[in-house]
Amino acid sequence: MSLLEIKDLVKRFGGLAAVNGVNLSISDSEIRGVIGPNGAGKTTLFNLISGALSVTSGTITFNGQVVSGKRPSHIALAGLVRTFQRNAMFPTYSVLENVVLARHSQVKNNVFQTIFGRNQEEEEHRERAKEIIHFMELSDHQDELAENLSHGHQRILGIANALAVEPKLIMLDEPVAGLNPTETKMVTDHFRRLRDEWKITVVLVEHDMRTVMETCEYISVINFGKLLMEGNPEEVANDKRVIEAYLGSDDYDL
Amino acid sequence: MSIPNWKPLFLLAVVIAVGCAIPFMVRAYTIEIFILFMINLILVCSYRIPATTGDWSLSHVVLMGVGAYTTALLSKWFDLTIFLTVPLSAVVAGIVGFIMVTPLIRTRGFGFFIASFALGELIRLIWIKFRYPFGGPRGMIGIPNGELGSIDFFEPMPYYYFVMAVALICLIIMYRIDQSRIGKTFTALYTDEGLAESVGIDVPRYRALAFGLGAFFAGIAGALLAHRLGAVDPKNFDVTTMVYLIIWIVVGGTTTFWGPIMGLILMTFIFEWSRPLLEWRPLLFGGTLIFFLVFLPGGLDDLFFKIRNKIMARKSGAGVSDVAS
Numbered sequence: 417m418s419l420l421e422i423k424d425l426v427k428r429f430g431g432l433a434a435v436n437g438v439n440l441s442i443s444d445s446e447i448r449g450v451i452g453p454n455g456a457g458k459t460t461l462f463n464l465i466s467g468a469l470s471v472t473s474g475t476i477t478f479n480g481q482v483v484s485g486k487r488p489s490h491i492a493l494a495g496l497v498r499t500f501q502r503n504a505m506f507p508t509y510s511v512l513e514n515v516v517l518a519r520h521s522q523v524k525n526n527v528f529q530t531i532f533g534r535n536q537e538e539e540e541h542r543e544r545a546k547e548i549i550h551f552m553e554l555s556d557h558q559d560e561l562a563e564n565l566s567h568g569h570q571r572i573l574g575i576a577n578a579l580a581v582e583p584k585l586i587m588l589d590e591p592v593a594g595l596n597p598t599e600t601k602m603v604t605d606h607f608r609r610l611r612d613e614w615k616i617t618v619v620l621v622e623h624d625m626r627t628v629m630e631t632c633e634y635i636s637v638i639n640f641g642k643l644l645m646e647g648n649p650e651e652v653a654n655d656k657r658v659i660e661a662y663l664g665s666d667d668y669d670l
Numbered sequence: 671m672s673i674p675n676w677k678p679l680f681l682l683a684v685v686i687a688v689g690c691a692i693p694f695m696v697r698a699y700t701i702e703i704f705i706l707f708m709i710n711l712i713l714v715c716s717y718r719i720p721a722t723t724g725d726w727s728l729s730h731v732v733l734m735g736v737g738a739y740t741t742a743l744l745s746k747w748f749d750l751t752i753f754l755t756v757p758l759s760a761v762v763a764g765i766v767g768f769i770m771v772t773p774l775i776r777t778r779g780f781g782f783f784i785a786s787f788a789l790g791e792l793i794r795l796i797w798i799k800f801r802y803p804f805g806g807p808r809g810m811i812g813i814p815n816g817e818l819g820s821i822d823f824f825e826p827m828p829y830y831y832f833v834m835a836v837a838l839i840c841l842i843i844m845y846r847i848d849q850s851r852i853g854k855t856f857t858a859l860y861t862d863e864g865l866a867e868s869v870g871i872d873v874p875r876y877r878a879l880a881f882g883l884g885a886f887f888a889g890i891a892g893a894l895l896a897h898r899l900g901a902v903d904p905k906n907f908d909v910t911t912m913v914y915l916i917i918w919i920v921v922g923g924t925t926t927f928w929g930p931i932m933g934l935i936l937m938t939f940i941f942e943w944s945r946p947l948l949e950w951r952p953l954l955f956g957g958t959l960i961f962f963l964v965f966l967p968g969g970l971d972d973l974f975f976k977i978r979n980k981i982m983a984r985k986s987g988a989g990v991s992d993v994a995s
């Protein structure tokens with residue numbers, strides 16, 4: 417059985433169908449790429465899955481549970497978490513505080529225990545947050561304010577914040593958009609480790625083909641809100657329809 | 671064993687010592703001013719709680735009024751002691767706050783501001799329209815001042831100490847909330863709502879929690895006020911009072927716990943010193959508000975931190991040049 421199952425998903429903005437009948441099936445421990453030219457509907461698809469947008473029609477099932485129609489926070493609790501195309505973090509807090517705050521879903525103390533208690537639990541969350549920061553190789557910046565980090569490190573912090581939720585599946589929305597080649601390498605190096613070392617299913621959404629080709633084992637191509645084709649990187653790279661779709665836009669750079 | 675953090679404890683001891691000494695050093699009239707100041711202190715700090723989530727309401731003094739009316743009803747009708755009316759008023763105000771915020775949560779920013787005003791006015795209208803039991807437009811009188819054994823809280827001095835104790839407890843709890851994960855979550859969800867939701871923070875629930883907590887402490891301030899004045903009047907909780915509250919918090923800033931306190935202290939001084947210039951007061955307060963909005967939008971809080979950072983930067987800068995020479 418697949419971990420994430422998307423059936424006939426549609427999202428309309430007025431007359432425009434940004435996502436127009438997409439079917440996707442992602443199994444446990446995959447590294448899946450979702451590509452498509454700018455404006456293909458990738459971010460919209462993402463927002464639908466994470467609950468940030470409501471679906472027009474169709475269903476999304478995660479881990480045997482229908483999640484379409486739920487709030488993002490509830491979907492995160494189910495173990496499905498997303499990162500943002502922008503640098504998303506809590507800017508006025510340190511790296512460590514960011515990850516501790518992002519562990520919100522794991523907190524068991526109630527309001528009274530949090531305010532009046534001795535907070536043993538808080539200590540455990542700090543320890544786990546340090547592990548995550550170490551895993552993402554951010555330990556050197558642990559006490560820096562998030563807003564003072566470089567772009568690359570801010571993106572990595574975004575992923576660390578997502579990992580704090582202890583997800584089964586993480587969706588990364590164009591994680592290298594706007595980064596220079598060094599920063600890009602720094603970020604992409606982590607993707608495979610997430611799956612290989614922490615057994616987290618990764619869905620990588622990109623419009624930069626090269627990053628996806630290097631990281632993913634299986635790729636779904638989206639164009640005009642529809643699934644164009646699916647296959648391994650080689651099949652995708654040699655597919656006429658894919659090349660055309662990218663030629664039609666100005667970001668063909670294979 | 672953890673090492674006790676002596677700095678805040680020392681500060682607390684100084685505040686308590688000064689607070690205890692004040693009634694012996696000033697006239698009875700000034701004690702009244704200090705009592706009012708401490709009630710306002712609870713109020714302004716409670717207003718900051720929902721403000722940290724970005725929810726600026728125009729109904730906070732109405733919730734204080736809910737506490738005051740609850741105290742009036744409980745002590746007149748059921749003869750409850752002040753030691754029960756104060757906590758019960760807080761609970762009632764907190765519950766009313768929770769009910770109020772349920773529809774408000776669907777709005778943000780300006781919408782929240784205006785909708786909260788409408789709901790607050792609705793409550794005030796209920797007080798004015800229902801002579802029974804709320805006393806109508808004139809409110810209620812004859813609320814007992816409270817007592818502890820044979821000590822009558824009608825006297826300013828004992829009531830001063832009572833209010834000081836309650837204010838200290840409230841401020842310590844509010845400070846703990848601010849420093850806890852909950853307080854940080856409030857600020858975090860304001861800085862990035864999308865990110866907060868994506869890591870599992872139920873934003874509407876937390877906004878409701880902040881509003882309810884604010885209402886709870888506003889209710890305490892209202893109860894203390896009702897016992898002091900011996901009366902409640904719906905006019906005390908109208909938008910004019912609300913404007914004062916907003917001025918305090920704009921002048922102080924909301925970035926840290928200390929901002930609203932600094933704002934209240936400064937504005938209380940200005941308020942008391944401007945007594946001879948009675949008719950100029952609205953102008954003076956309006957001018958101060960505009961000055962802060964234009965030149966110091968972060969309030970005293972922000973100014974304080976900027977100055978501190980400058981001094982630290984200069985110190986470390988001097989250190990570097992010392993090494994260089």
Ligand SMILES: Nc1ncnc2c1ncn2[C@@H]1O[C@H](COP(=O)(O)OP(=O)(O)O)[C@@H](O)[C@H]1O
Nearest residue numbers: 429432434452453454455456457458459460461
């Ligand atoms: N909130 C919105 N309102 C209206 N149109 C939108 C909205 N979000 C996206 N779109 C449109 O939907 C299409 C797909 O956008 P998007 O999902 O951001 O594409 P991608 O992430 O693949 O670049 C675009 O034509 C875009 O203009």
Ligand SMILES: [Mg+2]
Nearest residue numbers: 458459501590
């Ligand atoms: Mg996009």
